[in-house]
Amino acid sequence: MGINVYANKTVIIDHSHQELVDTSIEGNPTEGAIDGLRIQYVFRRKTTKGHDRDGNPLVYALKQMNGYRMQPMYHQMLYKRADEILAVFVGDLDVDALVDVPSSKPLCRLFATRVAEVSGLPLVESNFLRKRTVGEVLDAIDASFPQFTKDRDERAFKAELGQLRRAKRDTDFQMKEVAKPMRRFFQPFTVSGEVPALAGQRIALIDDLVSSGTSIISVAECLREQGAIVERGVCLLSDLNAVRPSS
Structure with missing residues (x-):
């Protein structure tokens, strides 16, 4: 089928x-x-x-x-x-x-x-x-910022992070709002x-x-x-x- x-x-x-x-x-x-x-x-x-x-x-x-x-x-x-x-x-x-x-x-x-x-x-x-809140996700990233081997990946990640920082900290983090290649750097739960x-x-x-x-x-x-x-x-x-x- x-x-x-x-x-x-x-x-x-x-x-x-x-x-x-x-x-x-x-x-x-x-x-x-x-x-x-x-x-x-x-x-x-x-x-x-x-x-x-x-x-x-x-x-x-x-x-x-x-x-x-x-x-x-x-x-x-x-x-x-x-x-x-x-x-x-x-x-x-x-x-x-x-x-x-x-x-x-x-x-x-x-x-x-x-x-x-x-x-x-x-x-x-x-x-x-x-699900973590936006604030919890941001705090975890600030506490342990990912290490990148390619500058373009780091730039893409920082762009996603900039978008996330504009969201309200007490709202649930939505993984679907993050570009798929960058999702592995976020901890949603x-x-x-x-x-x-x-x-x-x-x-x-x-x-x-x-x-x-x-x-x-x-x-x-x-x-x-x-x-x-x-x-x-x-x-x-x-x-x-x-x-x-x-x-």
């Missing part, structure tokens, strides 16, 4: 091809690595020429974002296939628990619940994590409230889509600061460099 995206931003599942998103059992899962995390992806995004041709409209439709939509019957078809692919590999995660990456949309938590159901692993909900006992626990992080990887890396760092061992991740949709694991 691939996806078709129409001019009115309707997304449908199409059984006749695997374009834009490969949802086939034989083509999945795929995997990649980000900052020490081995991440396995249920569905592989693919690129083709043209507007909205990178598979992102599927996650937009699942999240009901940017005007994209998909009928419930296609949601059900997609999740049924996701469960079949998850069953192939989640038994080999070798972790003690799952933690979802915080999101303002319910998709990630819903997907994390499915991973927990298929794997039998407990889901530790990420209510103890929150922090621990807040009552933290579960994570010391020594092997954790797999659950996300819906990896773009720059900043969010999942930030959450991993937060959990490691609590003594957790975080080396694995599971995502619904892949980045664009995902590959089939070697047998």
Whole structure:
């Protein structure tokens, strides 16, 4: 099953091809690595020429974002296939628990619940994590300014920082407002409230889509600061460099 995206931003599942998103059992899962995390992806995004041709409209439709939509019957078809692919590999995660990456949309938590159901692993909900404020992000950067090997990267970072300093310090930091190449220099999440006992626990992080990887890396760092061992991740949709694991 691939996806078709129409001019009115309707997304449908199409059984006749695997374009834009490969949802086939034989083509999945795929995997990649980000900052020490081995991440396995249920569905592989693919690129083709043209507007909205990178598979992102599927996650937009699942999240009901940017005007994209998909009928419930296609949601059900997609999740049924996701469960079949998850069953192939989640038994080999070798972790003690799952933690979802915080999101303002319910998709990630819903997907994390499915991973927990298929794997039998407990889901530790990420209510103890929150987005940092603009002020907190700026203070962290001022305390430890990144080191750059290229002048152009430092100039680009300082330009992003200048934009951020014009925002209100008490508002939530929005990673989407930062240019993708610069996102790795920002830490969007922090621990807040009552933290579960994570010391020594092997954790797999659950996300819906990896773009720059900043969010999942930030959450991993937060959990490691609590003594957790975080080396694995599971995502619904892949980045664009995902590959089939070697047998």
